[in-house]
Amino acid sequence: MSQTVTPRRTTRSSASALSSVPAAPKYRPKPSPRRQLLVTAAAGPKDYDSVGELLDALPCRRAQAMDLIRLLVPAPALPLMLYGGAATGKTRTLLLALTNLRPSQRLVYASLRSLPSPRALFASLLSQLGATSSSTFSRQRLPEKPSDFISALRNALTGIVSQGEVVYLVFDNLDVVRSWDKGDQLLTLLFRLHDLLQLPQVVLVYVSSATPDAYYSMTGSVEPNYVYFSDYTVDEARDILIRGHPNPKLYSSFLSVALKPLFRVTRRVDELSAVLEPLFNRYSEPLGDLKAVSDEGIKRRLFEHVQPHLAVALSETFSVPMRASMHEIKDSGSAGKGSAKRQLGALFDSTGGSDNRKRKRKSSQASLDMKDTMAEEMLMKGPGTFPLERLLAIFQCITSVSEDKHEVECADNKEPESGMTDLMSDVLLQLSTLCNSNFLSKSRSCPLESSARYRSNIDEDLALKVARSVSFPLSKYMYRR
Ligand SMILES: Nc1ncnc2c1ncn2[C@@H]1O[C@H](COP(=O)(O)OP(=O)(O)OP(=O)(O)O)[C@@H](O)[C@H]1O
Numbered sequence: 197m198s199q200t201v202t203p204r205r206t207t208r209s210s211a212s213a214l215s216s217v218p219a220a221p222k223y224r225p226k227p228s229p230r231r232q233l234l235v236t237a238a239a240g241p242k243d244y245d246s247v248g249e250l251l252d253a254l255p256c257r258r259a260q261a262m263d264l265i266r267l268l269v270p271a272p273a274l275p276l277m278l279y280g281g282a283a284t285g286k287t288r289t290l291l292l293a294l295t296n297l298r299p300s301q302r303l304v305y306a307s308l309r310s311l312p313s314p315r316a317l318f319a320s321l322l323s324q325l326g327a328t329s330s331s332t333f334s335r336q337r338l339p340e341k342p343s344d345f346i347s348a349l350r351n352a353l354t355g356i357v358s359q360g361e362v363v364y365l366v367f368d369n370l371d372v373v374r375s376w377d378k379g380d381q382l383l384t385l386l387f388r389l390h391d392l393l394q395l396p397q398v399v400l401v402y403v404s405s406a407t408p409d410a411y412y413s414m415t416g417s418v419e420p421n422y423v424y425f426s427d428y429t430v431d432e433a434r435d436i437l438i439r440g441h442p443n444p445k446l447y448s449s450f451l452s453v454a455l456k457p458l459f460r461v462t463r464r465v466d467e468l469s470a471v472l473e474p475l476f477n478r479y480s481e482p483l484g485d486l487k488a489v490s491d492e493g494i495k496r497r498l499f500e501h502v503q504p505h506l507a508v509a510l511s512e513t514f515s516v517p518m519r520a521s522m523h524e525i526k527d528s529g530s531a532g533k534g535s536a537k538r539q540l541g542a543l544f545d546s547t548g549g550s551d552n553r554k555r556k557r558k559s560s561q562a563s564l565d566m567k568d569t570m571a572e573e574m575l576m577k578g579p580g581t582f583p584l585e586r587l588l589a590i591f592q593c594i595t596s597v598s599e600d601k602h603e604v605e606c607a608d609n610k611e612p613e614s615g616m617t618d619l620m621s622d623v624l625l626q627l628s629t630l631c632n633s634n635f636l637s638k639s640r641s642c643p644l645e646s647s648a649r650y651r652s653n654i655d656e657d658l659a660l661k662v663a664r665s666v667s668f669p670l671s672k673y674m675y676r677r
Pocket residue numbers: 253254255256257280281282283284285286287288289369404405425436464465466
C-alpha cells in the first residue's frame with residue numbers, strides 16, 4: 197500500500213509554510229484523516245504503536261517526525277532536505293523515522309562532518325553499499341573523479357534496488373562541504389544525484405544547518421521537499437529534559453531555577469543535560485531521602501545550596517576550548533603589535549572604529565542632541581553587523597594584550613594565569629564554533645564588499661564574563677557614549 201503513495205511536492209513557499217508550523221505538539225492542528233492514513237500506510241500494518249512510540253521518543257519534534265514519515269514513503273520519493281540550527285534534532289528525528297519504515301530498506305549514511313574529503317565520502321558510500329569489497333573495486337581503485345564515482349554508485353545501487361530494496365542515501369551536515377576545497381562543485385554533484393542516478397527507489401536525504409538559500413546557486417534540477425527544524429524554546433528544552441527523568445517533579449522545580457540562565461549560554465539539549473545532571477545532584481543533596489519539595493522555604497534553601505555551583509557551571513560552559521600555546525601566537529610577529537594596540541581603544545565602539553573625538557569637540561548642543569537620538573535609534577535597532585576583518589583585528593589585539601601580560605608575568609617569575617597561556621590562534625575555527633553555537637550569526641553580505649558579515653548575539657554581561665575567563669580587561673576597551 198505504501199508503494200502507491202506519492203509524496204506531495206513542496207515549493208519554496210510551501211516549505212516556508214511548513215517551517216512556520218510550530219514544533220510543539222500542542223499547537224499543531226489535528227492531523228486530517230488522510231494524513232493519518234498516510235502515516236499508518238508508511239508505518240506498515242502493525243506499526244501504529246511504533247509510530248506512537250516514535251513520537252514519544254521525539255518530544256517537541258512531532259510535526260517534523262510526521263512530515264518525515266509521510267515524505268520518506270517510497271517510491272518514487274523526491275529528495276528531501278532537513279534544515280535548521282545546530283542540535284535541533286534533525287539527525288535524531290530522521291534516523292528514528294527511518295527505522296519506523298518498512299523493513300526492506302537500506303540506509304546509507306554519511307556524516308560529512310566526520311569525513312575529510314570528497315574521496316573519503318565516495319569511499320564511505322561505496323563501502324556501505326558493499327561495492328568496495330567486491331572484486332571490481334580494490335582500495336587502490338577507489339574513484340577519484342566524480343564521473344567514476346557516479347558510475348560506481350549507480351552500479352552498486354542498481355544491484356540493490358533490483359532485489360526490491362529501497363535505499364535511503366543520507367548526507368548529514370551538508371553545510372560542512374561548503375568549506376571544502378572545490379566544495380561548491382561537490383555540492384552541485386550531490387544535488388544532481390537524483391537526475392544522474394535515475395533510480396526512483398533511491399531516496400536522497402540532505403541534512404543541513406544552513407538554510408536552503410545557502411544552496412541556491414548549486415541546486416539540482418529537482419527541488420527537494422523541505423522540513424524545517426526550528427530552534428527549541430526554553431519551554432521545549434524543559435519538556436525534552438524532563439522526559440523520562442526518574443524524579444520529574446523535583447527535576448521540574450530544579451529546572452525552574454537552573455535552566456533559564458544556562459539556556460542563555462547554550463541551547464543544545466545534549467549539552468544542557470550534561471551540565472544539569474551534576475547540578476541536580478547538588479540541588480537535591482539537602483533533601484536526603486526526601487523526593488519532593490514540600491514548600492517554598494525548602495525550595496529557597498535548595499536554590500541557595502545550588503547557586504554557587506550554578507555560577508561555576510555557567511562560567512565553565514562559557515570557556516572556549518583552547519589549544520595553541522602562546523609560542524604559536526607569537527608567530528604573528530611583534531611588528532604589527534604596536535599598531536594593533538593603538539587601534540584597540542576604538543575597536544569595541546559602535547561606529548566601526550572611526551575616531552570621532554575631533555568632531556565631538558566642535559559639536560554644538562543641537563548636534564549633540566542629534567547624536568543622542570541616533571544613539572537611541574541604534575540601540576532600538578539592536579547590534580549591527582561587522583566584517584570578518586574587524587573580528588580578526590580585535591582577536592589580534594586581544595592576543596597581543598594577553599601576550600604582553602604573559603611576558604611580564606614570566607619576567608617576574610610569576611606563574612601565568614591559566615586562561616592567558618592558551619589563547620589559541622586558530623581564529624577561523626573559533627569563528628565557526630561560535631556560529632555553530634549561535635553566539636555569532638552570519639548576516640547578509642554587504643552588496644558593496646560582497647563579503648560575509650557577522651552579528652554578535654551575546655549581551656555585554658556574557659562578553660564581560662568570557663573576557664574575565666581569559667583575563668582580558670574588556671571593560672577598559674568598551675566604548676561608552
Ligand atoms: N527532541 C529531542 N529529544 C531528545 N533528544 C534530542 C532532541 N533533539 C535533540 N536531541 C539531542 O540533542 C543532540 C543533537 O541532536 P541531533 O544530532 O539530532 O541534532 P542536529 O540538528 O542533527 O544537529 P547538527 O546540525 O549539529 O548535526 C543529540 O544528543 C540528540 O539526541
